[in-house]
Amino acid sequence: MFQTSTFTELAESIDGGLSLLTRDLGETELPSFCETKHARTARIMIIDDEMINIEIVQAYLEEEGFRNFLTTTDSTTAVEQIQSEKPDILLLDINMPQVSGLEILEKMRASKELRLVPAIVLTASNDPEVKLKALRLGASDFLAKPVDPSELMLRVQNVLAVKAYQDHLADYSIQLEKKVMARTQELVLSRQEAIHCLARAGEYRDDDTGHHVTRVGRYARLIAEELGFARERLDLIEQAAQLHDVGKIGIPDAILHKPGKLDPQEFDLMRTHCNVGRKIINPLSHEESIRLTTHTSVGMQIMGSTNSPVLKLAAVIAASHHEKWDGNGYPSGIAGTEIPIEGRIVAVADVFDALSSSRPYKDAFPIEKCLQILLEGRGTHFDPDVLDAFMRRQDEAISIRTEYATD
Incomplete structure (x- = not known):
């Protein structure tokens, strides 16, 4: 009989997958700002059409310990240099021939890569419209010419501090996203394994390899793909199809392993595995939930899992x-399209696998005979469109049968 420990392992597998995600995200902390690179190592780019202005600003900053400078008097190539050199901060003149500082800011704002490079505008203009436009284009701060060295130092330090923190946030976001993706993938794999464990729990009752559920899932995916199902639905039906016979848990071994034909009473009992499977998988009633949640934590895990697609x-x-x-x-005697399409797909997949596999009551049939029997059931047992889809992919189905052959 099916052991309670199997359900325990299943619950722990699902719960373990969830804990992987919450544990590692909980341990991830935002890096301390103190761990950022020292401000004096920042790459500072100075753009001014007057070399003397560049030299003055650079000299002031060198007195404070800055050493990493990029400079240019050619505003026409400034954006390309910013793109290639990737400075930490830009000291930008406004009034320059050919390409003004405002035009450079406008091009930077249009670039996803450059829009976050902070820029301090150096200007002799007192025009409020110029300052307002520069702010709208993303300027971080202003310095009036001639530059006061103390004010220059404070403004540069403040902007670099903000830039360093923004860099930390961006790096943290990237690392967090990678960790979430990795743990989500582990969680998906954990859920898939838990589902397969439950499927095998039923299948081991009359197939001690458990390969039947894998093959049926693969056949179902193949048919659904031929019928034009979307990728996400293919993954769903392959996993769900593996649970088609989980109701065999409730069928006595004497019936499952009977070498001969079942008598009418035994066959009626065998038929109940469909409803048993549905009851195992379906969400519980309110009353059942109350009883189960007060019984064991394992029950809570099984109950909770029934909300998954x-x-x-x-x-x-x-x-x-x-x-x-x-x-x-x-068990319901429904016909045609009243039968869910997924049930119609798995009907073909399950019968093909049953015909081509050994059972206590029969040897495996040759593939040619299996296909012949399927075709004889077209329009009576099987949805014609579903069966035709399978027949178009029969070579791939046979390859799956070989790959997952019962030992």
């Missing part, structure tokens, strides 16, 4: 993959 679809598949196109299937 994969398990919701799995419940649909578990309940409908033995329905037939002509209405003669079970």
Whole structure:
């Protein structure tokens, strides 16, 4: 019989995946500003059409210990130099021939890469409109010419401090995004493994390799792909299809392993695995939830997992993959398009795998006979469009059958 410990392991697998994400994000801290590079190592670019102005500003900053300078008097090449040199701060004259400081600011603001480079405007103009336009174009601060060395030092230090903190935030955001992506992927893989463990728990009752659920999932994905399902739906149906026979947990071993044909009473009991599977996967009723949450923490994990899209679809598949196109299937006897498309897909995938695999009551049929039996069920057992899609991809299905052959 199915052991409670299997459910415990399943719950711990899901819970473990969640904890990976929350644990590592919780340990991630914003780097201290004190850990940033010293301001004196900052790359300072000075753009002025008068070399004497550049020399004066550079001399003032050198007295305070700055050593990393980039300078140019050619405003026509300034943007290209900013692009290639990537300065930490820009000291920019406004009134320059050919290309003004305001034009340089405008080009920088239009560039995603340059818009965050801070610029202190050096200007002899007292025109408030010029200052307002510079601010609108992203200027960080202003200095009036002739430059006061003490004021220059304070303004540069303040702007560099803000720049350093912005760099930290940007780096932190990148690192955090990478960590979230990595942990999210681990969580996805953890959930997939938990789903597969639950699927195998049912399948091991009559297939001690567990390969049947893998093959059915792959066949279902193949058919859905041929039918034009979107990529995200392909992943969903492959995982959900693996849970199609989880209801076998509730079927006695004497029936599952019976070497001969089942009698009517035994077959009726076998049919119940569809509803058993649906009940296992589906969300619990309010009353069941109360009883379960007061029983064990494992129950809470199982109950919580039933809100996932994969398990919701799995419940649909578990309940409908033995329905037939002509209405003669079970457990509900629905027909045609009343059967969910995912159930119709898994019906073909499941029967192909059952025919091509050994069972206690039969040997594996040759592939040619399997395909012939499927075609005989077109329009009666199987949705014609779904079966045709499978037949168009039969070579790939056979390759899957070989790859995941039962040992």
